[in-house]
Amino acid sequence: MLMKDKAKIFAKLMPKIEAALSGGAARDEKLQRVCDVLKAEVPYFDWVGFYVTDPENPDDLVLGPYNGAPTEHVRISVGTGICGRAAQTRRMFVVQDVSKETNYLACSPDVQAEIVLPILVGGAIWGELDIDSHTLSPFSSDDGEFLGKVCSLVAEMVRGED
Ligand code: SME
Numbered sequence: 001m002l003m004k005d006k007a008k009i010f011a012k013l014m015p016k017i018e019a020a021l022s023g024g025a026a027r028d029e030k031l032q033r034v035c036d037v038l039k040a041e042v043p044y045f046d047w048v049g050f051y052v053t054d055p056e057n058p059d060d061l062v063l064g065p066y067n068g069a070p071t072e073h074v075r076i077s078v079g080t081g082i083c084g085r086a087a088q089t090r091r092m093f094v095v096q097d098v099s100k101e102t103n104y105l106a107c108s109p110d111v112q113a114e115i116v117l118p119i120l121v122g123g124a125i126w127g128e129l130d131i132d133s134h135t136l137s138p139f140s141s142d143d144g145e146f147l148g149k150v151c152s153l154v155a156e157m158v159r160g161e162d
Contacts, residue, residue: 001044003142010146013041017150021157030157032065034150038131039067047107047132050154051076051083053125061087061128068132071107081105086116087125092144096137112136115143119151121158129154 020033035048049066054075061083063074078087081104086093093116098104111132119127129151133139 001138003140006140006142009042010142013037013146014149016041017153021153027158027161028065031154032067034154035065035067038150044133044135044138045131046134047071047111047130049130050119050127051130052127053087058124064127069108073105073107076105082114082116083128083130086118086128090118090120090125092117092148094139094144096139107132110134113138115139115147117144117147117151119155119158121155126155126158 016037017034020037021030023030025033031050035050038045038048047066047068049068049071050064051061052064054060054062059078061076061078063071073081073083076083078084082093082095082098082101083105085103095101095104095114098106098111098114112135113133115131115133117129118125119129129147131147
């Protein structure tokens with residue numbers, strides 16, 4: 001996809017993300033709406049979901065709301081896979097070709113690329129936004145920038161509730 005098309009899609013999407021996260025709905029309902037909007041509007045986002053740190057065991061991430069094929073990876077340890085490593089480093093993790101990754105938890109053979117962004121609340125990993133793509137090398141800095149804003153809005157929502 002051309003950079004200018006991406007920028008256009010993301011600019012149009014931001015108000016929809018803000019709307020998804022506003023109102024009196026429960027947290028998971030809002031997160032579900034974010035997944036639904038991202039999956040529906042970005043053609044190369046084929047699986048969009050949140051993993052949330054288990055409050056009982058902060059070394060585990062537990063699958064939260066998502067949109068896409070069901071996954072067997074409903075609990076992931078920090079340090080394992082792309083999600084677990086993004087939690088460990090607290091940094092965005094972009095993999096343009098998952099076939100080149102050894103520490104990777106495959107959800108479906110259709111997945112070619114993945115981007116994971118940590119969501120930090122009060123200095124700790126509250127959770128992550130995880131996106132799988134069936135397209136090879138689909139992500140650019142526009143994706144990171146846009147999804148970083150989405151994660152900041154989610155963090156703001158969580159902070160506002162706690
Ligand atoms: N591929 C991820 C696991 C989660 S699924 O993509 C939904 C990983 O390696 O951590």
